[in-house]
Amino acid sequence: MLAILLCSGLGAQSWIRKNNSPLTASGTGSFSFTIGNYGYVNRGHGIAATGDTSEMWKYDASADSWTLLPAPPVLLSKAGSFAIGNYGYAGMGYSSGILSDSFFRYDPGLNKWSVVAKFPTRQFADGGSFVTNGFGYIVGGADSAAASLTNSSYRYDPVANNWTSVANLPAQREALSGFTINDTAYALMGLKPGDSISNAVFRYLPSVDSWVKLSDFPGKSYGGRHCNFVLNNEVYFCLDSAQCWKYTPTADQWQRLPNTPFGLVVATFVIHGVAYLIPEFSANVWEFCPPVQILQTNSLSICSGNKIALSASGGNLYSWSPATGLSSTSISNPIASPADSITYIINVADSNGCHFKDSVRVNIKPFPVVQAIANRSDICFGDTTQIKATAGMGYSWTPVSGLTNPSIANPIASPTDTTRYILTATNLFGCTIQDTVTINVRPLPAIHAKAQPGTICPGDASKLSCNIRGLSYSWSPGKSLDDSVLIRTSANPLSSTTYTITATDTLGCSNKTTISLNVISAPPIIASANPSTICKGDTSLLNASGSVYYSWSPDTTLTGSVTSASNLKAFPWTSFTYTVTGTDSSGGCLNTAFVSITVSAFPASPSISENLNTLSSSASSGNQWYLNGNIIPGATNQSDTPLANGSYMVCTTNASGCSSCSKTILFDALAVTEINLFNTITLYPNPAFSEFSIDYSNSKETELTIDICNLMGEKMKTVYCGKLKSGKHRTKIQTEGLAKGVYFVILNNGNSGMICQRLIISE
Numbered sequence: 001m002l003a004i005l006l007c008s009g010l011g012a013q014s015w016i017r018k019n020n021s022p023l024t025a026s027g028t029g030s031f032s033f034t035i036g037n038y039g040y041v042n043r044g045h046g047i048a049a050t051g052d053t054s055e056m057w058k059y060d061a062s063a064d065s066w067t068l069l070p071a072p073p074v075l076l077s078k079a080g081s082f083a084i085g086n087y088g089y090a091g092m093g094y095s096s097g098i099l100s101d102s103f104f105r106y107d108p109g110l111n112k113w114s115v116v117a118k119f120p121t122r123q124f125a126d127g128g129s130f131v132t133n134g135f136g137y138i139v140g141g142a143d144s145a146a147a148s149l150t151n152s153s154y155r156y157d158p159v160a161n162n163w164t165s166v167a168n169l170p171a172q173r174e175a176l177s178g179f180t181i182n183d184t185a186y187a188l189m190g191l192k193p194g195d196s197i198s199n200a201v202f203r204y205l206p207s208v209d210s211w212v213k214l215s216d217f218p219g220k221s222y223g224g225r226h227c228n229f230v231l232n233n234e235v236y237f238c239l240d241s242a243q244c245w246k247y248t249p250t251a252d253q254w255q256r257l258p259n260t261p262f263g264l265v266v267a268t269f270v271i272h273g274v275a276y277l278i279p280e281f282s283a284n285v286w287e288f289c290p291p292v293q294i295l296q297t298n299s300l301s302i303c304s305g306n307k308i309a310l311s312a313s314g315g316n317l318y319s320w321s322p323a324t325g326l327s328s329t330s331i332s333n334p335i336a337s338p339a340d341s342i343t344y345i346i347n348v349a350d351s352n353g354c355h356f357k358d359s360v361r362v363n364i365k366p367f368p369v370v371q372a373i374a375n376r377s378d379i380c381f382g383d384t385t386q387i388k389a390t391a392g393m394g395y396s397w398t399p400v401s402g403l404t405n406p407s408i409a410n411p412i413a414s415p416t417d418t419t420r421y422i423l424t425a426t427n428l429f430g431c432t433i434q435d436t437v438t439i440n441v442r443p444l445p446a447i448h449a450k451a452q453p454g455t456i457c458p459g460d461a462s463k464l465s466c467n468i469r470g471l472s473y474s475w476s477p478g479k480s481l482d483d484s485v486l487i488r489t490s491a492n493p494l495s496s497t498t499y500t501i502t503a504t505d506t507l508g509c510s511n512k513t514t515i516s517l518n519v520i521s522a523p524p525i526i527a528s529a530n531p532s533t534i535c536k537g538d539t540s541l542l543n544a545s546g547s548v549y550y551s552w553s554p555d556t557t558l559t560g561s562v563t564s565a566s567n568l569k570a571f572p573w574t575s576f577t578y579t580v581t582g583t584d585s586s587g588g589c590l591n592t593a594f595v596s597i598t599v600s601a602f603p604a605s606p607s608i609s610e611n612l613n614t615l616s617s618s619a620s621s622g623n624q625w626y627l628n629g630n631i632i633p634g635a636t637n638q639s640d641t642p643l644a645n646g647s648y649m650v651c652t653t654n655a656s657g658c659s660s661c662s663k664t665i666l667f668d669a670l671a672v673t674e675i676n677l678f679n680t681i682t683l684y685p686n687p688a689f690s691e692f693s694i695d696y697s698n699s700k701e702t703e704l705t706i707d708i709c710n711l712m713g714e715k716m717k718t719v720y721c722g723k724l725k726s727g728k729h730r731t732k733i734q735t736e737g738l739a740k741g742v743y744f745v746i747l748n749n750g751n752s753g754m755i756c757q758r759l760i761i762s763e
Contacts, residue, residue: 015261019064020283029077032267033088035108039269061271072104072113078126080138084158093125117161124150130178130185132206139187142174149174149193167209170202177228179235181249197221214252219243227265229275240264301363303431307337315348336362365429372423372437380509381444384414387437394426415439444511447503455518457589461492462517471503495519522591523547525582530762533598535658538686540597541762543567547582575599600656608662615640619652629748631713642667647754661756687760697728702749709744735761
């Protein structure tokens with residue numbers, strides 16, 4: 001056997017020349033397939049010197065020998081062929097120069113051919129073929145003149161022995177290659193209409209019966225004759241240009257390999273992971289040694305004292321040297337544990353006689369020198385400390401609980417319990433080493449605080465205290481405390497306050513707690529007098545609000561319960577200020593308000609004098625004249641000239657609003673007579689609320705009208721009108737319909753006489 005080693009090294013492949021085949025000057029229309037341990041080749045279309053032949057040969061790779069087999073029933077050229085299980089199939093193409101639709105099955109056990117279902121059409125030959133999921137496929141092809149190409153695709157079912165049309169190839173092609181990897185099929189290259197060369201690659205998914213276009217083939221072919229074979233889930237293409245390429249379907253990537261030692265290939269088959277190729281018009285047989293992955297990498301690094309597994313594959317015999325630090329020198333994957341950096345050489349031989357050589361460098365790297373330290377190794381519960389690594393490039397701290405970032409050199413640690421942190425530091429060589437640091441967590445002092453009492457009134461004080469001794473203390477806020485650093489202190493805040501006490505033990509650990517002191521707001525006492533200015537002898541209504549219980553002082557000029565009432569009457573004879581003290585519902589907190597009443601004196605009662613039919617008031621200002629009890633609009637001067645006979649009266653009001661009225665005089669053209677109808681008159685209460693009374697007496701029987709007028713003299717209400725006998729009388733009057741304010745009550749007996757009394761109506 002002549003063996004030619006074309007190239008070697010990591011990922012290299014070898015071409016080995018085998019014994020010549022008996023297929024002298026094999027033709028262009030050959031077909032081939034593999035069944036079990038043997039390859040099968042049909043010579044097909046020959047050259048002029050030898051002619052066409054239907055010879056069928058079997059190749060035994062272990063003996064490198066050929067055996068002649070029965071020929072197919074007809075001469076087949078550019079036939080479609082594939083192997084399914086233990087049978088080979090071939091057919092269609094040209095039979096004696098005529099397009100054929102015949103298809104045949106070869107049985108190696110019986111060593112004979114039999115007819116199977118005809119191909120659906122005889123119009124095309126030179127289609128691509130592949131097998132997936134137990135079915136054979138023929139895709140594309142052309143007629144005898146290659147003038148008409150097809151994209152039709154058909155599937156053969158060996159169990160049902162029938163053909164079925166499937167999804168068309170995305171483009172018309174002839175002389176294209178087909179292959180299958182992991183039940184996924186591929187069809188690529190070939191010729192396009194017009195004999196132009198195609199670099200397209202298509203993938204067929206039988207589960208959904210569809211085609212997908214992939215990346216184009218990046219190489220160059222000079223015709224439609226090329227071959228492919230699949231090794232280790234990768235496909236290799238040998239082209240008529242002697243180019244050799246490897247395609248990885250999972251990555252859709254192409255890799256250019258060294259050229260083949262031959263050109264056009266017409267037949268190929270794979271036996272036990274080794275490919276065999278027969279060039280066109282040649283008896284040469286070439287064996288392809290698949291690329292061998294000798295080592296994972298050309299350079300490895302380990303840390304001093306560590307181990308690493310070396311790895312070589314693709315051969316049968318392995319030899320490592322030197323033996324220093326190796327667990328074995330004759331296996332594919334020894335364990336290396338050298339003390340110093342070293343280069344290992346590997347020699348590999350496979351069952352086909354291919355030899356490969358490669359080397360790997362194992363570099364020994366030092367460990368980092370590292371120490372784990374802490375800023376503070378003793379901390380109080382709730383505190384933090386920083387832990388640090390003194391060297392390294394990559395860091396990992398465990399446990400990760402309580403760390404801000406377990407992957408940096410100096411994380412902040414806040415453990416809740418005493419914790420031992422383990423640092424794993426890695427240097428730039430990837431070597432790791434560990435160190436530890438322990439953080440002791442001290443418990444905080446357990447403290448409690450109380451306020452006695454817990455609720456106070458403004459201005460009162462409470463005792464604040466803490467339950468434990470032997471510590472240092474700090475109360476805050478300290479503004480309202482007697483002392484903010486004692487275990488006991490007195491607090492007198494103006495409003496409710498939450499105090500915080502911080503206690504520190506002998507180890508420096510501090511804890512704090514809070515206590516709330518509730519300050520009950522004093523009732524917001526509001527006091528008022530209505531009216532706040534009265535005339536001497538009148539009364540005013542005192543009113544207090546905002547509290548629950550009240551106490552008034554002094555009580556000498558008050559009517560009502562001075563210890564509980566919120567409102568009562570005051571009748572001071574001089575201007576006076578009253579004090580009211582309010583108590584809240586709990587009876588604990590007091591507040592005080594003050595209200596003043598100004599008492600004004602009545603002006604002197606004016607008198608009326610008459611001179612030449614002109615009436616004059618003794619008061620120089622504040623006058624208002626009345627005729628028959630009715631106000632005379634605009635008559636506010638000291639003098640008034642009557643325009644009609646009747647009963648006239650003048651009232652004068654001082655700056656405090658207190659009024660006094662004259663006696664009534666009867667004016668006529670002949671004489672003026674002063675009327676003194678009523679002996680006494682009393683109006684009470686004044687101020688009045690819902691009602692008031694008038695007590696009066698008269699000396700003789702008369703007609704009487706009692707009216708209530710406003711300060712403008714406008715009549716607001718008539719409360720009595722009728723004959724009045726002589727004697728003492730009392731009239732009760734309701735104030736309903738009258739707004740709060742100052743009024744005049746006028747008693748009028750017609751033209752005989754009138755008397756006016758001032759009245760205040762309060763709410």
